[in-house]
Amino acid sequence: xxxxxxxxPLVVDCAxxxxxxxxxxxVARNDGxxxxxxxxxxxxxxxAGHVTSGRDRIARVFAKLRGGYVLCTxxxxxxxxxxxxxxxxxxxxxxxxxxxxxxKTGAPVSCVLGIYSDHLVVEDGSWRFARRQFDILYRxxxxxxxxxxxxxxxxxxx
Numbered sequence: 001x002x003x004x005x006x007x008x009p010l011v012v013d014c015a016x017x018x019x020x021x022x023x024x025x026x027v028a029r030n031d032g033x034x035x036x037x038x039x040x041x042x043x044x045x046x047x048a049g050h051v052t053s054g055r056d057r058i059a060r061v062f063a064k065l066r067g068g069y070v071l072c073t074x075x076x077x078x079x080x081x082x083x084x085x086x087x088x089x090x091x092x093x094x095x096x097x098x099x100x101x102x103x104k105t106g107a108p109v110s111c112v113l114g115i116y117s118d119h120l121v122v123e124d125g126s127w128r129f130a131r132r133q134f135d136i137l138y139r140x141x142x143x144x145x146x147x148x149x150x151x152x153x154x155x156x157x158x
Contacts (some may be wrong), residue, residue, distance in 0.1 A: 006127075007084060007085045007090050008083075009081075009083050010154045012081060012083035012090065012092050012127075013066065013081045013083065014095075015127045016081045016083075016092050016094050016118075016120055016127055016133070017079075017081065018020050019038060019097060019120070019127050019128070019129070020053060020076065020079070020094070020116075020118075021076070022034060022038060023035070023038055023074075024073075024074040024076065024098075026038065027066065027072055027074050027083070027100075027152055028052065028071070028073045028074070029143070029147065029151055030066050030067070030069075032059060032062055032063050033067075035058075035059070035066075036055055036058060036062070036127055037060050037080040038129055039055050039058055039128055039129050039130075039132075040055070040121060040123045040129065040130045041054070041055050041067050041123070042054060043055060043058060043128070043130055043131065043132070044129075044130075044131045044132075045058050045129075045131075045132050046131070046132065046133035046134065047062070047133070047134040048134075049050055049134045053063065055107075056124075066068070068104060069080045069102055069103060069104050069105075070103040070104065070105055070121070070148065071101075071102075071103040071150075071151075072100065072101070072102050073100065073101050074099070074100045075098060075100075075101075075141045076096050076097075076098055077096075077097045077098060077099055078096070078097050079092065079094060079095055079096035079097065079116075080095060081093075081094045086121075088121065089121065090122050091119070091120065091122075091130075092118075092119075092120045092122070092123045092127075092147070093117075093118065093119055094097055094116075094117075094118040094120060095115060095116065095117050095118070095122070096116040096118070097113075097114075098112075098113070098114055098115075098116060099111065099112070099113055099127075099140065100112040100113075103148055104129055106143055107143055109141075109143075110137055110140065110141060110142065111137070111139070111141070111142035112138065112139045112141060113137045113138040113139075114134055114135055114136045114138075114155075115133075115134070115135050116132060116133065116134050117135070118131065118132050118133075119131040119132075127146075
């Protein structure tokens with residue numbers, strides 16, 4: 001394998017973890033622009049047995065789903081990244097266990113526990129989700145009756 005084809009596992013692991021953290025941040029802040037930028041142009045998002053294909057459709061579904069919540073946060077509880085080199089270039093598989101807390105207007109706070117199974121590739125020089133599947137393990141009540149504070153707007157610059 002030529003040097004340019006090598007996949008450095010530590011670099012890939014860091015890049016994929018950062019991509020996944022950006023996903024969680026986009027969900028929490030309801031940032032549709034960031035959310036859609038994390039996907040390949042022909043990505044598949046699989047959730048609740050439904051497949052949404054293509055970046056534009058993913059953007060519309062995200063806006064509709066996330067728009068129904070006052071706040072929705074995701075916590076990565078654990079996960080791992082398996083980098084490899086495909087015929088199309090660097091790629092990786094990842095799996096994450098998450099806890100999602102959801103505050104919906106007029107409804108009790110709910111908790112979702114689930115697993116994301118990801119296939120990731122480099123597109124336009126950046127790691128992106130090519131396929132992201134979410135399987136729910138638990139959905140139900142959680143007693144979080146305290147005060148919800150909006151996420152502050154903070155601009156991160158280099």
